[in-house]
Amino acid sequence: MGKIWQTYKSSFILLAAMIIGGVIGMFWGEGASVLQPVADTFLNLLYCCVVPLIFCSLTSAIAKMDDLSKLKKIMTTFLVGTFVTGIVACLFMMIPAIILDPGKGVVLDMSKDVQNATGSLNILAMFTVGDFPKLFSKANLMALIVFTVIFSIAVIQAGEKGKAIVSAMDKLTAVVVNVINIVMKLAPLGLGCYFAILIGKYGKEVIGPLSKGIILYLGVVLVYYVVSQTVMAYIGAGMDGVRAWWRGAAAPTLTALGTCSSAATLPVNLMHAKQIGIPDDVADLAVPLGANLHKDGACIIQILKISLLCTAFGMNYATPRNMIMSVVVAVIASIVMGGIPAGGYVAEIFIVSVFGFPTVSIPIMVLIGTITDAPATAINVTGDTGLAMIIARVVHGKDWLKKSQEKTQEGLQMA
Numbered sequence: 001m002g003k004i005w006q007t008y009k010s011s012f013i014l015l016a017a018m019i020i021g022g023v024i025g026m027f028w029g030e031g032a033s034v035l036q037p038v039a040d041t042f043l044n045l046l047y048c049c050v051v052p053l054i055f056c057s058l059t060s061a062i063a064k065m066d067d068l069s070k071l072k073k074i075m076t077t078f079l080v081g082t083f084v085t086g087i088v089a090c091l092f093m094m095i096p097a098i099i100l101d102p103g104k105g106v107v108l109d110m111s112k113d114v115q116n117a118t119g120s121l122n123i124l125a126m127f128t129v130g131d132f133p134k135l136f137s138k139a140n141l142m143a144l145i146v147f148t149v150i151f152s153i154a155v156i157q158a159g160e161k162g163k164a165i166v167s168a169m170d171k172l173t174a175v176v177v178n179v180i181n182i183v184m185k186l187a188p189l190g191l192g193c194y195f196a197i198l199i200g201k202y203g204k205e206v207i208g209p210l211s212k213g214i215i216l217y218l219g220v221v222l223v224y225y226v227v228s229q230t231v232m233a234y235i236g237a238g239m240d241g242v243r244a245w246w247r248g249a250a251a252p253t254l255t256a257l258g259t260c261s262s263a264a265t266l267p268v269n270l271m272h273a274k275q276i277g278i279p280d281d282v283a284d285l286a287v288p289l290g291a292n293l294h295k296d297g298a299c300i301i302q303i304l305k306i307s308l309l310c311t312a313f314g315m316n317y318a319t320p321r322n323m324i325m326s327v328v329v330a331v332i333a334s335i336v337m338g339g340i341p342a343g344g345y346v347a348e349i350f351i352v353s354v355f356g357f358p359t360v361s362i363p364i365m366v367l368i369g370t371i372t373d374a375p376a377t378a379i380n381v382t383g384d385t386g387l388a389m390i391i392a393r394v395v396h397g398k399d400w401l402k403k404s405q406e407k408t409q410e411g412l413q414m415a
Contacts, residue, residue: 011250013188018254021192025199032200035193042190043259045183049267051136053176054288055148057270060169061284062152063162070281070395071149077391078286082294085228085383086331089296092224093217093303094326098318102213102304103311138263142292145285177274180267184251191258198260198374213308214371221300221375225253228296228379229386236389237401241276244401245389248275249382256378262291265381273385277404282392283385290384295334297379301372302330302347305365309357322355329354 025032065071129135129143136144155162233245252269259265266288273283306326310317317323333347347369348362369376392400 010184011254014191014250014254017188017192018195018258021195021258022199024192025196025201028196029200032196035196039190039193039197042183042186043194043261043264045186046180046255046259046264046267047138049176049180049183050138050141050263051144052172053180053267053270054141054144054284056169056172056176057280057284058145058148058288059152059155060166060173061280062149063155063166063169065156065281068153068156071285073395074282074285074391077394078289078294078387081387081390082290082335083331085232085294085296085387086299086335087327088228089224089299089379090303090327090330093220093300094307094323096216096220097303097307098323100212100216101307101311101317102216103308104212141263141288145288145292149285177271180271184268187251187255191254194258198258213304213368217300217304217372218375221297221372221379224296224300225375225379225382229382232383232386233389236386236393237398241389241401244276245386248272252381252385253378256381257374260373260377262295262377262380265377266291269381269384273388276385276389277401277408278385278388278392279396279400279404282388282395286388286391287384290387291381293335294384294387295376295380296383297376298334298347299330300379301369301376302326302333302351304372305368306330306351306355308368309351309361309364310355313357313361315355325354 062071127142127146129140134140134143135147155165158165229245229249230242233241237244249272252265252272255268256262256265269291270283270287273287274280303326306322306329307317310322315322317326329351333350348365351357351365352359352362389401396403
């Protein structure tokens with residue numbers, strides 16, 4: 001029992017803090033919003049770690065590559081894996097949605113119209129910014145990753161002169177990791193406050209007209225969370241990989257649930273990837289990319305929205321055309337458009353234009369997205385390390401985890 005406590009101590013503390021926060025929010029209601037400054041302090045500190053961590057760790061990882069074809073293999077596997085898992089996530093929601101029909105009997109409030117429903121379709125804005133300082137903003141993480149990859153290749157081309165930069169990035173990464181460890185000391189307090197605010201603000205919505213759809217969604221994401229992460233970890237490294245993934249899963253999962261932010265959870269998720277033993281060249285590229293593009297939880301939400309609204313507006317969702325189009329729309333809206341800065345209502349507008357829903361349905365979709373944001377973020381985030389384990393197997397072979405563990409053991413013995 002003592003060994004279990006030592007292994008999972010931090011996870012138990014985080015879970016207890018969030019349960020306490022949820023209970024407080026349930027009784028306090030919207031008054032729990034007075035805790036916002038405490039929650040924001042923790043979140044802002046995490047945000048401040050994101051940019052330096054991505055730039056330093058990714059530069060170091062790529063600049064150490066002796067063969068840039070490895071970079072191409074990582075990127076190709078990541079993109080294929082992202083679309084495949086996105087489609088699988090859609091099917092996880094589609095099948096129960098057809099069987100149970102979450103929109104049946106739902107009477108929607110159509111009195112609210114759309115205010116300032118704008119969205120940017122500027123795909124180029126995902127990958128570039130117009131001014132160098134804008135790279136160092138959490139709103140432009142994809143642009144930062146693109147610039148960092150180019151910068152890293154330039155460091156390789158610099159040869160001997162670039163080695164000092166690689167060494168400096170290594171040391172800076174170690175420092176940033178220590179900063180994250182310090183910030184995470186505040187996690188129980190920060191996440192507890194966030195959960196109190198979340199339950200206090202949206203707890204009543206769950207028992208409203210959308211309750212059937214929300215409950216169905218929660219059941220699906222729970223099953224998907226357990227099944228998808230276990231399967232990806234097993235594909236990546238067998239049963240040893242499954243044990244390694246689940247051993248440290250609590251911290252990124254609970255951070256995502258508490259903050260509803262992939263960017264805020266990114267530092268914690270990268271720490272989880274390092275604890276698993278995922279090689280730096282894979283983890284430092286796949287996990288930050290995943291925070292922007294790999295969004296299985298969002299895919300599940302889009303299917304829920306479409307199936308619920310089809311029934312509410314008298315349309316038959318269970319037709320080949322509607323089912324296929326819902327998967328296409330969900331994957332594109334979640335994976336591609338989710339990374340566009342200032343995307344606004346892009347996903348909702350996309351759904352309205354494809355299925356012909358009235359524009360008054362946009363506030364309903366926004367409400368569904370808001371209520372389900374926490375579990376969706378948890379799915380989005382935790383899937384990044386699972387996908388990174390598969391990429392590690394493709395790039396480094398099936399024994400990558402064993403080699404990583406042996407390397408770690410050697411390092412501990414030398415220390």
